[in-house]
Each structure stands twice: as C-alpha cells, then as structure tokens.
Amino acid sequence: MRILGIDPGYAIVGFGAVDYERNQFTTLQYGAITTRSHTVFEDRLEEIYTDMTQLLDTVRPDAVAIETLFYTTNQKTVIAVAEARGVILLCAKLARVPIFEYTPLQVKQSVSGYGRAPKKQVQEMTRRILRLPEVPKPDDTADALAMAICHGYSFRSRQYGIAQTRRQQMGYY
Template identity: 60%
Template sequence: MIILGIDPGYAIVGYGVVKAENGRFRPLEHGAIVTQAGVDFNRRLEKIYDSLASLMERHRPDAVSIEKLYFQNNQKTAIGVAEARGVILLAAQKAGAQIYEYTPLQVKMAVTGYGQAKKPQVMEMTRRLLGLKNIPKPDDTADALAMAVCHGQASGSELRRAMLARRMRAAGGGRS
C-alpha cells in the first residue's frame, strides 16, 4: 500500500510518501511545499494544490493520511490552515485516494506506543521505522512521515483483525 502522509499548513505543507508492506515501511519521497508570506493567499493555495496533485500523480497513493483539524488559539491561523486543508482534501479526492484523518494522540500511539510521547520521540521512532539516517527537516516533513506510518500501523491492525476474523469463521469459531 502506498500512503501519502500530510502535515497541513498554508506556509509549509509537509508530505511523506511511504510504501507499507508486510509490516515494514519504505520511504519513497518526502519534503515540504513552502509558500511565501506576502503572496496572495489564493496563489498560495493554488501552489499547494498543484504541488500535491503532481505528487499524487507520480505516486498514485492508495491512502492519504492527514492530521485531523483541532481548535487553535490563533483564529486567523486556524482559518488559514482549514482553508489549506480543504485544498489538500480536494486534491486527494480528485486523485481517487482514500482519505484518513488522525489526531496527534493517535499518531503518537501508532508510532511510539505511548500517547504522551514528546515530538522528538515521535520523530526519532519515525526515522527508525523508515530506516532513515537523519530526522527529515523541516519538522513538517517528519510530522507528515509520522502521519503515513500511523496509517500504515492502523491499516495493518485492521487487516490483521479482518484476517483473524476470517480464520475464526472458517474454523467455525466466529460469526460474520
């Protein structure tokens, strides 16, 4: 399964494309889409959309994993991030990818096994799981890779549960 993890923003959108197979992860591409302050906001959104559409065309992800929007203290920032997130979701939808949303707590649990893990712990575990020499920069890129790993872990668990349920039904020990 090819997963595109996204850390949404309007100044910086982190992205990480990961191949998840048999419980292992292989990074395919990662980086950040950076828009310039002072440029018309609609142009910034257009750059985000065009960059992600191109990325999705190259990798054809099965799933897009994005951080669930949560309330922020700075309303202006929250509105800008929400608008950028809408453009990101549109690009994913138009590419035909399944969209999954995760909270920061879910990402921490999936990547480190501990919901109160600190950001450096999540970044280091993501680096290890992907076999990278260094933690990717900027942080938005590392966060996006963690988002992809989170979905890979979550979908792997769902797949294992489905396989176990199928085996139990086949053995006469479960119901459909």
C-alpha cells in the same frame, strides 16, 4: 500499500510517501510544499493545489493519511490552515484516493507507543522505523511521515486493504 502522509498547513505542507508491506516500511519520497509569506493567500492555495495534484500524480498512493484539524489559541491561523487542508482534501478526492484522518494523539500513540510523547521522541521513532540516517527536516516533513506510519499500523488501513483485495478478486478493478 502505498501511503501518502500529509501534515497540512498554508506556509508549509509536509508530505511523506511510504510503501507498507508485511509490517515493513519503505520510504519513497518526502519533503515539503512551501509558499512564500508575502504572497496573496489565494495564490498560496493555488500553489498548494498545483503541487499537491502533481505529487498525487507522481506518487499514486493507495491512501492519503492527514492530520485532523487541531488548534489551541489562534483562530485566524486555524482558519487559514483549514482552508489549505480543504484544498489538499479536494486534490485527494479528485485523484480518487481514499482519505484517512488521524489526531495528533493517535499518531503519537501509533509511532511511539505513548499518546503524550514529546515531538522529538515521535520524530526519532519515525527516523528509526523508516531507517533514515537523520530526522527529516522541516518538522512538518517528519510529522507527515509519522502520519503515514500511523496509517500503516492502523486497523482501518488493514480493513481497507482487505476490502480492496476482495474487490480485485471479484473483478471490480
């Protein structure tokens, strides 16, 4: 199964593409879509749309794993992130890629075994699981790869894979 993990944002959208077969991950590609800070917000959303559409077309994932929206204090920032996240979800929907959402707690639990693990610990476990020489930068990229790992390990991922195999066997693909 090819998984594209996404850490949504409007300044930086982290992404990480992995293949997950027989409990083993193969890292395909990772990085970040970045927008300039003094650009009109709508233009930033258009840039995210264009780059995400191209990324989906290049990677051709079987699933997109994205972080659920989470905020603590700054409502203005959360609204902007929600708008960027909506653009990302639209791109995945238009590409006909199933979308799976995970909370930060679920990702930490899945990657490190502890739902309250510090960010550095999750990043180091992500590096180890994917056998990377160093923790990917920026942090949003490492977070996106952790999101992809979470999906690979998730029950929903396995159930989706079983259903997809059944559909192929029945000639729906």
